[in-house]
Amino acid sequence: MWSLQKIANTIHEWLNTTFNSTIATTIEMVIAGVAVITLFALLGLVLVLMERRVAAWMQIRLGPNRVGPQGLLQSMADTIKLLVKEGLTPNGADKFLFNLAPFIAMIVAMLLMAPIAFAKDFQLWDLNIGVLYISSVSSIMVISILMAGWSSNNKYSLMGAMRSGAQIVSYELSAGLAILTIIVPIGSLQFSEIVQSQVNGWWIFKGHIPAIIAFVIFMIAVTAETNRAPFDLAEAESELTAGFHTEYSGMKFALFFLSEYVNVFIVCAVGATLFLGGWMPFHIGHWESFNHMMDYIPSSVWFFGKTFALIFLIMWFRWTFPRLRIDQLLNLEWKYLLPISMFNLLLMTALAILGWYF
Amino acid sequence: MVEALGSTQEGNLIINVGPQHPATHGVLHLVITLNGETIVHVEPHLGYIHRSIEKMCESLTYRQFIYVTSRMDYLSSHINNHACALTVEKGMQIEVPARAQVIRILMDELTRIASHELWWGAMAMDLGAFTPFFHAFRERESINDIMEETCGARLTMNYIVPGGVMQDIHPNFQNRVKAFLKMYKSKIHEYDEMVTGNIIFQNRMKNIGVLSAEDAISYGCTGPTARGSGVSSDIRKIYPYEIYNQLDFDEVLEHGGDSFSRYMVRIREMQESIKIIEQLIDHIPEGDFQAKTKAVLKLPKGEFYTRVETARGELGVYIVSEGGTTPYRIKFRSPGFSNLSVLNHIARGSKLGDLVAMMGTLDLVIPDIDR
Amino acid sequence: MFLKDYINDVYGAVKSLLVGMRRTGYYFTHHKEIITQQYPDNRATLDLPERFKGEVVMPHDANNEHRCTGCTACELACPNGTIKVITKFEVNAEGKKKKAIDKLVYHLELCTMCNLCVVACPSDAIKMAQTFEHSVYDRSEFTKILNNPGSKIMEGVE
Numbered sequence: 003m004w005s006l007q008k009i010a011n012t013i014h015e016w017l018n019t020t021f022n023s024t025i026a027t028t029i030e031m032v033i034a035g036v037a038v039i040t041l042f043a044l045l046g047l048v049l050v051l052m053e054r055r056v057a058a059w060m061q062i063r064l065g066p067n068r069v070g071p072q073g074l075l076q077s078m079a080d081t082i083k084l085l086v087k088e089g090l091t092p093n094g095a096d097k098f099l100f101n102l103a104p105f106i107a108m109i110v111a112m113l114l115m116a117p118i119a120f121a122k123d124f125q126l127w128d129l130n131i132g133v134l135y136i137s138s139v140s141s142i143m144v145i146s147i148l149m150a151g152w153s154s155n156n157k158y159s160l161m162g163a164m165r166s167g168a169q170i171v172s173y174e175l176s177a178g179l180a181i182l183t184i185i186v187p188i189g190s191l192q193f194s195e196i197v198q199s200q201v202n203g204w205w206i207f208k209g210h211i212p213a214i215i216a217f218v219i220f221m222i223a224v225t226a227e228t229n230r231a232p233f234d235l236a237e238a239e240s241e242l243t244a245g246f247h248t249e250y251s252g253m254k255f256a257l258f259f260l261s262e263y264v265n266v267f268i269v270c271a272v273g274a275t276l277f278l279g280g281w282m283p284f285h286i287g288h289w290e291s292f293n294h295m296m297d298y299i300p301s302s303v304w305f306f307g308k309t310f311a312l313i314f315l316i317m318w319f320r321w322t323f324p325r326l327r328i329d330q331l332l333n334l335e336w337k338y339l340l341p342i343s344m345f346n347l348l349l350m351t352a353l354a355i356l357g358w359y360f
Numbered sequence: 361m362v363e364a365l366g367s368t369q370e371g372n373l374i375i376n377v378g379p380q381h382p383a384t385h386g387v388l389h390l391v392i393t394l395n396g397e398t399i400v401h402v403e404p405h406l407g408y409i410h411r412s413i414e415k416m417c418e419s420l421t422y423r424q425f426i427y428v429t430s431r432m433d434y435l436s437s438h439i440n441n442h443a444c445a446l447t448v449e450k451g452m453q454i455e456v457p458a459r460a461q462v463i464r465i466l467m468d469e470l471t472r473i474a475s476h477e478l479w480w481g482a483m484a485m486d487l488g489a490f491t492p493f494f495h496a497f498r499e500r501e502s503i504n505d506i507m508e509e510t511c512g513a514r515l516t517m518n519y520i521v522p523g524g525v526m527q528d529i530h531p532n533f534q535n536r537v538k539a540f541l542k543m544y545k546s547k548i549h550e551y552d553e554m555v556t557g558n559i560i561f562q563n564r565m566k567n568i569g570v571l572s573a574e575d576a577i578s579y580g581c582t583g584p585t586a587r588g589s590g591v592s593s594d595i596r597k598i599y600p601y602e603i604y605n606q607l608d609f610d611e612v613l614e615h616g617g618d619s620f621s622r623y624m625v626r627i628r629e630m631q632e633s634i635k636i637i638e639q640l641i642d643h644i645p646e647g648d649f650q651a652k653t654k655a656v657l658k659l660p661k662g663e664f665y666t667r668v669e670t671a672r673g674e675l676g677v678y679i680v681s682e683g684g685t686t687p688y689r690i691k692f693r694s695p696g697f698s699n700l701s702v703l704n705h706i707a708r709g710s711k712l713g714d715l716v717a718m719m720g721t722l723d724l725v726i727p728d729i730d731r
Numbered sequence: 732m733f734l735k736d737y738i739n740d741v742y743g744a745v746k747s748l749l750v751g752m753r754r755t756g757y758y759f760t761h762h763k764e765i766i767t768q769q770y771p772d773n774r775a776t777l778d779l780p781e782r783f784k785g786e787v788v789m790p791h792d793a794n795n796e797h798r799c800t801g802c803t804a805c806e807l808a809c810p811n812g813t814i815k816v817i818t819k820f821e822v823n824a825e826g827k828k829k830k831a832i833d834k835l836v837y838h839l840e841l842c843t844m845c846n847l848c849v850v851a852c853p854s855d856a857i858k859m860a861q862t863f864e865h866s867v868y869d870r871s872e873f874t875k876i877l878n879n880p881g882s883k884i885m886e887g888v889e
Contacts, residue, residue: 060755061494063767157373231488232560235713322554322755323748324561325488327713338741424810427845491755498766512784512859518845526850530782553754559744 006302007123034126038115042108042264047077049263052310053317060321081256089252092155099153104250104257106146111264113139118271119193121281121302132193133185136272137178140227143265144170147236150258151246163246165328166236170227172335177223179343183216183350184209184276187359197280202287204279209359212350217277219343221315224269226331228262231320235328270312274305278312281305372400377715379408385482385719386726390703397711402704410730417690422448422522422657425690430516432692433728435475436670438467441520446601447666447677448522451659459647460524461602462640466537467507467519469633473544474503475671476630483623483720484555487564492555499544506536522657524650537641541634548631556627565620569706569718572617579705580698583673584629585722588622590615595669609635622721658685672696672723696729779861784844787814787837788860789877797878799856801832808851813841831884835877839865 013033017026051066051073058065066073091100117132119125129135144167151163185191187209188199199205206213226233236245247258274280281301285293326334353359377390387408393401413432417425426444430437442464449456456464481496504514510530511519519526555561576586586593594611596604612628614621659681667676673695680689699722707715758764779785791797801818819833835857849857857877867873 056759059759059762061491062498062758062764063494064765318752318755321491322751323489323558324484324564326560327564327711330563420810423808424847427810427843501766508783509780510782512782512846513844526846527782550754553750557747558751559747
């Protein structure tokens with residue numbers, strides 16, 4: 003069985019024997035950076051096409067199926083189109099901030115890739131506060147949105163950006179509480195330990211009722227955090243304003259667009275790790291033979307499979323539900339999600355103390 | 361699409377929701393005065409698709425002018441043609457054979473269902489749910505296929521003429537309509553599942569754009585806009601034409617007056633149209649499909665008015681004739697014009713995002729308003 | 732009391748959302764419901780109804796004969812001047828001068844496909860064809876002469 007961990011180990015040893023350790027580390031960092039950027043590009047291509055085909059099948063039509071077999075080259079065509087578009091900067095815009103905003107969005111997305119465990123022992127940076135790091139760095143996203151809205155010199159971009167900012171900041175609370183709820187029985191914020199603790203079953207099964215409620219709240223909150231429908235008021239197409247990225251065109255718009263999809267991937271990856279076991283195969287308690295059989299499927303396949311299942315769930319939300327108004331959105335958060343998640347946290351703590359989980 | 365014009369003295373902002381709309385209502389220009397996010401005043405500017413239909417009809421004979429009225433409210437094109445044909449028949453005292461009457465009513469009701477389907481899909485799309493649009497078009501395409509087989513066209517049919525209909529129905533017509541009814545009844549519950557019962561949708565439609573019954577009457581609203589406020593205004597019941605007085609169907613009334621009531625009126629109207637079609641489809645009488653008329657039609661001197669119930673409300677056709685082969689003056693009383701006039705009244709005080717929901721429930725087709 | 736309403740609200744809301752998701756999930760998995768026709772690829776099997784109003788044509792039989800007598804009923808019936816009938820006088824078999832059709836000029840760019848000309852024709856000379864791909868690169872191709880060159884009227888048509 004090939005494994006990403008073995009490939010990484012081989013490269014690491016070869017580099018250390020060929021160069022001295024400083025240069026080897028530098029080269030490793032460069033390789034990691036290039037790998038992350040490649041992953042970005044691939045994810046962008048795959049997710050855009052997946053969204054269009056999923057949307058089409060739900061709408062009883064075929065998706066893009068002309069460019070390349072089954073439409074696989076459609077994303078390439080879209081990329082080329084966005085590259086050759088003219089990148090306009092509006093007249094009165096604050097040029098520095100206007101150009102900086104999409105890059106901050108990308109940088110945040112790249113930073114968030116660091117602690118995620120893609121396969122067994124295959125992480126860029128296994129820090130001991132991994133979950134807290136993800137929670138806090140994703141808040142920087144708000145800065146890039148507000149920067150984009152403000153520097154466009156357009157009243158409607160600003161309105162859209164402020165609405166989006168309010169939405170993200172509110173829903174971070176619920177997402178954070180949902181994460182806290184599932185961390186209570188785990189006892190550690192480190193990603194490798196979180197995945198290891200699920201060796202006898204995923205937390206969504208082990209933590210039964212509070213874990214399921216936390217999972218539902220988490221999915222709703224991250225849909226709102228990444229500005230996806232039904233919470234996509236800030237970038238709605240048939241409402242009257244067009245959102246914080248109105249004035250962006252060409253490659254800068256492509257960066258915003260890409261960073262939205264990569265954000266969806268990252269929050270689904272976090273959800274898959276916390277609730278569905280990350281790269282851990284589907285184990286049931288101590289059924290050794292069953293667990294051993296499940297181990298044959300490589301861990302990266304498990305991880306990407308779970309993440310893409312959650313991404314499909316988020317896409318399913320988008321194409322089924324109408325949009326919420328801004329006051330209904332904030333209403334939902336402060337009057338429904340937050341009290342329920344606080345109560346859920348108490349419930350999980352009580353269960354953890356009493357030991358009533360598997 | 362959206363640009364700032366300037367500010368008034370009190371710090372209000374004036375924006376244009378310009379003729380090119382992201383929503384699907386046609387070329388309507390709204391000048392909205394906003395105070396923060398609250399709407400203070402809405403002023404529609406019309407005329408972007410004015411094609412002087414009424415003036416054109418003054419140079420066309422009574423057989424020729426009907427085709428151009430299909431293009432007024434293109435979603436209920438049969439009903440527009442029907443109104444014109446009825447007015448000409450009233451003037452010339454032509455007796456329409458029973459077969460033609462039944463065929464005309466069948467075509468009218470199928471058109472009503474198709475129009476309400478498109479309305480439903482476009483309404484859901486304005487609110488952000490993109491999927492119901494395609495599901496609505498699946499039903500609408502079935503109806504378009506039926507029309508294509510009998511009338512030869514899918515949108516502007518020009519099938520109803522003074523005296524009856526232009527050609528007899530295709531031999532396949534009855535089977536196709538029955539197959540359509542069967543398919544439609546199996547899909548109706550999906551509309552409830554996907555849109556009507558959805559909690560997000562209900563929250564965006566309830567208590568938005570409340571129109572009281574007195575206001576509906578004083579602004580001259582007709583059709584589902586008025587029936588959603590409890591005003592009984594179905595022309596098929598109050599001034600029945602053709603054989604509507606012999607058919608068994610209910611007039612759909614709701615008393616809430618808000619957007620959700622207007623929505624439910626149209627959904628239930630689709631089911632009433634199904635009832636009418638079911639009563640008629642097996643009992644199309646034999647006979648002529650067109651009454652024998654002279655080759656050149658000449659209306660006697662005088663004024664003639666007929667009103668019918670289109671999918672949007674009451675359409676009135678008023679012909680002033682001086683005794684020649686072409687009318688002296690034709691005036692169409694369009695339902696959309698009066699329904700649009702109520703937009704300022706119901707939009708005052710609500711948020712910008714609700715305007716889209718309100719315009720959707722008024723069911724505006726701008727070529728009907730501008731003619 | 733408030734708590735009971737709250738819980739009922741949440742339960743009803745979640746149930747309605749799940750019902751909607753089940754419906755779209757059904758359509759996602761059942762591909763036989765897809766009704767898209769892949770148009771340019773299915774031209775060979777495309778089958779339009781015989782009454783479809785595509786454009787006006789004058790059918791000619793195997794001997795290049797048509798049924799048009801040049802009576803200009805279609806020109807009078809047309810609402811917007813799409814048809815122009817140009818007649819000539821020709822000497823028929825008995826030596827008498829008779830009016831016959833020289834050219835039936837048909838402006839496809841003006842036609843609204845309303846069918847009034849076909850209904851008005853007393854000798855069934857013109858009918859509607861089922862073509863719908865009318866785009867051309869040169870606008871003058873829209874002005875069509877409906878009767879073939881060198882054709883004449885059939886025997887016995889009046």
